[in-house]
Amino acid sequence: MKLHQERLREGIWFFLMAGPALLGFLFLVLGPMLYSFYLSFTSYNVVDPPRWVGAENYLYLIKDDPSFWPSVKVTLIYAGVQIPLSLMIALGIALLLNNRVKALGAFRTIFYLPSLLPATASVVIWIWIFHPNYGLLNELLANFGVTGPAWLNSTTWALPALIIMTLWSFGGAMIVFLAGLQGVPRGLYEAAEIDGANAWHRFRHVTIPILSPVIFFNLVMGVIGAMKVFDQAYVFGAAMDKVPGGPARATLFYVLHLFQTAFNYFHMGLASAMAWMLFAVIALLTWLNFRLGKKWVHH
Amino acid sequence: MERRSTIQNIILYGTLIAGSFVMLIPLAWMIVTSLKTFPEAMADPPVWIPEKLQWENYRTAFRDFHFIGYLRNSMFITALNVAGTLFSCTMAAYAFACLNFKYKNLLFGLLMAGMMLPGQVTIIPLFMLYSKMGWVNTYLPLIVPSWLGANVFGIFLLRQFFLTIPRDYIEAARIDGASEWTILWRVYVPLSTPVLMTVTVFTFMGSWNDLWGPLIFLHEETMYTMPIGLLNFIAIAGQAQGTPWQLVMAVSTIMVVPIIVIFFLAQRRFIEGIASAGVKG
Numbered sequence: 015m016k017l018h019q020e021r022l023r024e025g026i027w028f029f030l031m032a033g034p035a036l037l038g039f040l041f042l043v044l045g046p047m048l049y050s051f052y053l054s055f056t057s058y059n060v061v062d063p064p065r066w067v068g069a070e071n072y073l074y075l076i077k078d079d080p081s082f083w084p085s086v087k088v089t090l091i092y093a094g095v096q097i098p099l100s101l102m103i104a105l106g107i108a109l110l111l112n113n114r115v116k117a118l119g120a121f122r123t124i125f126y127l128p129s130l131l132p133a134t135a136s137v138v139i140w141i142w143i144f145h146p147n148y149g150l151l152n153e154l155l156a157n158f159g160v161t162g163p164a165w166l167n168s169t170t171w172a173l174p175a176l177i178i179m180t181l182w183s184f185g186g187a188m189i190v191f192l193a194g195l196q197g198v199p200r201g202l203y204e205a206a207e208i209d210g211a212n213a214w215h216r217f218r219h220v221t222i223p224i225l226s227p228v229i230f231f232n233l234v235m236g237v238i239g240a241m242k243v244f245d246q247a248y249v250f251g252a253a254m255d256k257v258p259g260g261p262a263r264a265t266l267f268y269v270l271h272l273f274q275t276a277f278n279y280f281h282m283g284l285a286s287a288m289a290w291m292l293f294a295v296i297a298l299l300t301w302l303n304f305r306l307g308k309k310w311v312h313h
Numbered sequence: 314m315e316r317r318s319t320i321q322n323i324i325l326y327g328t329l330i331a332g333s334f335v336m337l338i339p340l341a342w343m344i345v346t347s348l349k350t351f352p353e354a355m356a357d358p359p360v361w362i363p364e365k366l367q368w369e370n371y372r373t374a375f376r377d378f379h380f381i382g383y384l385r386n387s388m389f390i391t392a393l394n395v396a397g398t399l400f401s402c403t404m405a406a407y408a409f410a411c412l413n414f415k416y417k418n419l420l421f422g423l424l425m426a427g428m429m430l431p432g433q434v435t436i437i438p439l440f441m442l443y444s445k446m447g448w449v450n451t452y453l454p455l456i457v458p459s460w461l462g463a464n465v466f467g468i469f470l471l472r473q474f475f476l477t478i479p480r481d482y483i484e485a486a487r488i489d490g491a492s493e494w495t496i497l498w499r500v501y502v503p504l505s506t507p508v509l510m511t512v513t514v515f516t517f518m519g520s521w522n523d524l525w526g527p528l529i530f531l532h533e534e535t536m537y538t539m540p541i542g543l544l545n546f547i548a549i550a551g552q553a554q555g556t557p558w559q560l561v562m563a564v565s566t567i568m569v570v571p572i573i574v575i576f577f578l579a580q581r582r583f584i585e586g587i588a589s590a591g592v593k594g
Binding site for chain 1: 343434462580
């Protein structure tokens with residue numbers, strides 16, 4: 015019976031110690047998650063109790079909401095442009111740094127640091143640089159005889175400006191690439207060299223295949239991150255003394271639209287439906303990450 | 314490996330140095346602007362070296378525009394989040410790594426799966442819950458979750474580390490009559506300082522940089538944290554007489570400094586944390 019007692023003792027300790035985290039999971043994750051699913055089928059404005067409306071919210075979003083598809087489009091353009099660019103920069107810098115560079119630590123710090131800074135501060139800094147009248151960028155361009163666009167006030171240039179700003183923080187992906195590159199056995203390169211492969215061939219046929227799971231990981235994490243962009247988009251609007259999302263929905267990201275639907279207009283049911291559509295996409299991406307990630311690993 | 318030729322060296326270091334330059338210009342421009350007068354900040358062509366360094370800008374922003382209060386609020390929230398995360402995650406990690414319970418792997422799997430759930434899904438029910446409890450417009454919604462293991466990644470990192478500590482330590486301590494509580498804080502925690510540092514720096518960053526939470530839960534100006542304080546300042550000052558960018562940059566500098574300092578103190582932790590997340594997937 016001693017064994018039984020011991021098991022009971024450990025079980026009690028288990029719940030004492032994991033208790034806070036389990037309570038947190040129950041009341042801050044699982045419960046709210048299920049309730050939010052229910053809310054997504056209701057009309058709820060905070061004042062009156064939720065009223066069941068079936069799939070109306072989802073249908074409204076897809077068919078009638080004037081901002082839903084524009085916000086999807088902004089988010090997809092951002093994902094389609096910003097992520098490939100930032101991954102290419104990250105991989106490029108990681109390849110350079112993987113070359114037995116002097117002062118490696120200093121370079122790594124410089125390239126990584128911006129990605130840690132508060133989005134609020136870094137977007138504010140960049141908005142100051144992109145400022146149509148007083149910004150450093152347009153004044154630099156003027157030196158070359160180019161009249162810069164009114165970046166932040168222009169429906170055409172606002173999203174590209176935001177993409178350029180966020181490229182500053184490619185450092186996280188770079189660190190992951192560096193770690194991956196360090197796992198490539200030196201011997202493989204030497205063998206390829208003996209076979210007469212030039213630098214491009216070594217990159218194409220040794221580095222890329224071995225790095226493919228890491229590239230894939232960074233890609234999926236990047237897309238998930240892009241789906242959830244909020245801070246940058248919110249600050250972009252707010253710091254120009256405008257309604258976030260502007261000008262004219264040009265930077266209305268999906269989660270920003272969700273936030274405004276919920277906390278500016280108090281359409282809580284509708285916002286819950288948006289959240290669940292987002293979750294569905296993220297769950298799908300995560301599943302792909304697991305499935306394809308395994309397939310893609312080259313040996 | 315072959316030795317690099319001079320030309321290859323020039324290309325390599327040239328690219329890296331040019332790249333570093335591009336990375337650092339925004340930060341340099343932020344600091345330079347924060348030390349200018351208003352006309353200098355707006356000058357065309359841009360002024361790179363202010364005639365006289367305007368350190369008063371910092372005093373003006375922090376004393377006259379309440380940023381000293383926002384800074385205090387940010388530090389308060391961040392400190393309690395770090396403490397709460399270390400407390401709850403360490404305990405949970407010990408339970409999942411070292412204590413036997415029939416369904417613990419199932420529970421751990423659920424916890425991990427919860428990490429995938431975007432915060433946007435839970436925020437509305439949480440907002441309703443906190444409203445009912447009278448927590449909106451207090452710091453509780455921003456602090457309590459971290460005491461309830463909200464940082465699941467922290468639990469994961471600590472658990473992985475605890476699993477590498479030999480079981481013999483536990484057996485020996487138990488024979489000596491030590492309770493699990495004592496084993497955790499006297500044996501496991503002192504052995505785990507590196508990973509505890511990693512969890513600390515990531516929690517610090519998450520809390521210090523947070524915009525989403527304060528935006529939703531803090532409605533009174535005196536309670537603002539640095540990020541929303543800054544946005545509010547830009548909105549109000551912008552309406553009055555044009556944004557005083559030199560003050561905005563002074564505030565941004567103060568917001569960025571703690572992150573830079575903590576990064577330099579714990580650089581290796583950051584890099585290992587990020588790299589291990591990526592490599593292990």
